[in-house]
Amino acid sequence: MSTAPEHDGRPMPPDRDPASSDAADQALLDEIFDRALAAIEERGDVTADELLAGIDRPDLRDRVLSMIDLAEQVAIATPARRRPSGVGAYAILAELGHGGMGSVFLARRQQGDGRYVALKVLPPAMGYSARTRERFLAEANALARLRHPHIVQVHEVVRDGRTLAYAMDHIDGVTLMGLVQGIVRHGGGDPDVAPPRPTIDDVARVLDVPAADVQRDGPVRTSDATLAYVAFVTRRVIDVAGALELAHSQGLLHRDIKPANILLSRASHAYLTDFGLMRDEDLDMTTMVGSEGGFAGTAAYASPEQLSGETARIGTWSDVYSLGATLYHTLALRLPYAGPGPMQILLQVARGQRVALHEAAPWVPAELASVVDKAMQLDPRQRIATASEFAAELRVALSAALATRSGAGG
Amino acid sequence: MFDEREIKDNPLISDSNGAWQELVDAMNPASLLVLIQSRMGPDLLRRSTPEDVLQDALMNAWRDRAKVEWRGVRPFRAWLLTVIDNRLRDLADYEHAQKRGGGRAPISIDAPSRGNASSDGQRPQWLVATTTPSRMAVMREQAVAIRTALESLHPDVRDVVRLRVVEQRTLEQVADQLGMHISAVRRRLVKGAQEYQRLVMKHLSGRSIALTPADQLTSALDSAAEGADGPTARRADSSPGLGRRKKST
Numbered sequence: 001m002s003t004a005p006e007h008d009g010r011p012m013p014p015d016r017d018p019a020s021s022d023a024a025d026q027a028l029l030d031e032i033f034d035r036a037l038a039a040i041e042e043r044g045d046v047t048a049d050e051l052l053a054g055i056d057r058p059d060l061r062d063r064v065l066s067m068i069d070l071a072e073q074v075a076i077a078t079p080a081r082r083r084p085s086g087v088g089a090y091a092i093l094a095e096l097g098h099g100g101m102g103s104v105f106l107a108r109r110q111q112g113d114g115r116y117v118a119l120k121v122l123p124p125a126m127g128y129s130a131r132t133r134e135r136f137l138a139e140a141n142a143l144a145r146l147r148h149p150h151i152v153q154v155h156e157v158v159r160d161g162r163t164l165a166y167a168m169d170h171i172d173g174v175t176l177m178g179l180v181q182g183i184v185r186h187g188g189g190d191p192d193v194a195p196p197r198p199t200i201d202d203v204a205r206v207l208d209v210p211a212a213d214v215q216r217d218g219p220v221r222t223s224d225a226t227l228a229y230v231a232f233v234t235r236r237v238i239d240v241a242g243a244l245e246l247a248h249s250q251g252l253l254h255r256d257i258k259p260a261n262i263l264l265s266r267a268s269h270a271y272l273t274d275f276g277l278m279r280d281e282d283l284d285m286t287t288m289v290g291s292e293g294g295f296a297g298t299a300a301y302a303s304p305e306q307l308s309g310e311t312a313r314i315g316t317w318s319d320v321y322s323l324g325a326t327l328y329h330t331l332a333l334r335l336p337y338a339g340p341g342p343m344q345i346l347l348q349v350a351r352g353q354r355v356a357l358h359e360a361a362p363w364v365p366a367e368l369a370s371v372v373d374k375a376m377q378l379d380p381r382q383r384i385a386t387a388s389e390f391a392a393e394l395r396v397a398l399s400a401a402l403a404t405r406s407g408a409g410g
Numbered sequence: 411m412f413d414e415r416e417i418k419d420n421p422l423i424s425d426s427n428g429a430w431q432e433l434v435d436a437m438n439p440a441s442l443l444v445l446i447q448s449r450m451g452p453d454l455l456r457r458s459t460p461e462d463v464l465q466d467a468l469m470n471a472w473r474d475r476a477k478v479e480w481r482g483v484r485p486f487r488a489w490l491l492t493v494i495d496n497r498l499r500d501l502a503d504y505e506h507a508q509k510r511g512g513g514r515a516p517i518s519i520d521a522p523s524r525g526n527a528s529s530d531g532q533r534p535q536w537l538v539a540t541t542t543p544s545r546m547a548v549m550r551e552q553a554v555a556i557r558t559a560l561e562s563l564h565p566d567v568r569d570v571v572r573l574r575v576v577e578q579r580t581l582e583q584v585a586d587q588l589g590m591h592i593s594a595v596r597r598r599l600v601k602g603a604q605e606y607q608r609l610v611m612k613h614l615s616g617r618s619i620a621l622t623p624a625d626q627l628t629s630a631l632d633s634a635a636e637g638a639d640g641p642t643a644r645r646a647d648s649s650p651g652l653g654r655r656k657k658s659t
Contacts, residue, residue, distance in 0.1 A: 130614065
């Protein structure tokens, strides 16, 4: 009794000639590969069921899955469009944000305490790179080492197949960028020409909490709602400067401080996040700065020495510059530079041609504007050198401003 | 305002950073950098970088997105490539004019424009996310891996992979451009993709690359072509590897 020939370990259908069917199968798989690639290019994923629809060949399933795998890797598949349903023990609930090194999701641990976390996920397409994986893990390790009330805590690193992630505290709130956008959106007008005058009530509205809750961490005895906003934002930046000081004391530079990387909880607590570039010693900044616009939006917060690629001149003062620019933007609701595009911004940063804070935002007390100006000096030697000095000067200036304008200290 | 479903169906109607960011990701920006660099002459590369050109093109695309009919990611990417080509032509014209001692600087496509702002009055914040240092580092690294892999591919499959995977042309367009039968293109695409994937991943994982001997790849192509091409396969190229193909009997 003859036995059916084997194909990939499975019996071949009896009416097939092995030689011709091999060629036919190969041709079919070639066609399927192109369809898989096209689907991944268009929408980021595809299933074996789709590709085998109308083709009565369940025996080809494993080879089709291999083709999908190949197509994903060849396409360096689009990470953002492929939202995972879960990573390791965590169920993905919603996307919180999307950044340079993947996405951050609200997730819930399905084992143990069932806690909610912010899960930062490095998608498989990015994880193909050993350097990117190392960078991602370095960020998780740096965060885990830094125990500070204004730095989010990392709980664990998760590996799930080719996907790498780490779980950290979920902060219910907005970024400072979200705060600025929320105020501008509500206030209307063109922020480059006439930004709205912010008030403490705007913070309450954006955070969706009562105004009294916004101020509870430190009384601002002033009836001036805009001054209360200035005090609120300045105190948050002072808190972040404390977190930055801890990082600096451990020899770590953040190098990417900007409003989008500072979280503000509904309890008015600020957190420094996104340490993706911290201690990234192998990352040559000169390779990342285009001759004109390659650095774009971040250029508005990056120090001149970072943008010019003078890595030897980058230090704690570079982070101070970025935190100063962040405070500027959050107080004035506009960037420190008036250029219409990244090229102009780069040139202005390089020349130190920013719009003076007191001109951009007349509601900012001169004492505070002066400190921000010192933090953003073009020449690092003339700049406030450390985060602790910056925090100390901000405290003094804020107290003086509040005492002068409201007759009470902050 | 548009709901989430509508934005998913047409990301061009959204002002959200996330929707635009997803679209940029979907277009595989690293391979766009490779394409841009391949289209820039040495003079242009001295004055500008592929990242600058891509950034400019993305800003232009953002500004003009309302004028584009949404037909999917691939058509949008094809449109973006025409924007890139126009920008490269402007830069090249300027370069030539400079050499002749004149010429006005090409107006940057990110020149002041009311349309350059999103509906909340802010400058488009996707710029921040698209070009953060970490993001740019990943894109650059992937671009180098893609370029290195393409250069290392056997000539018999390199053009097929470049046209289909990097330029994202259709198989029919590739077949037409290379003067090949579509089944032959399909076969070479799979073979080339396997080799390309190996080279890209090896590069990204930082290990040294042991190239598949050219003869071995050619032999694999030849034997596969026996079954796939058939006697009707058209061959316009005259690469030495394929020249050794046995005649089918």
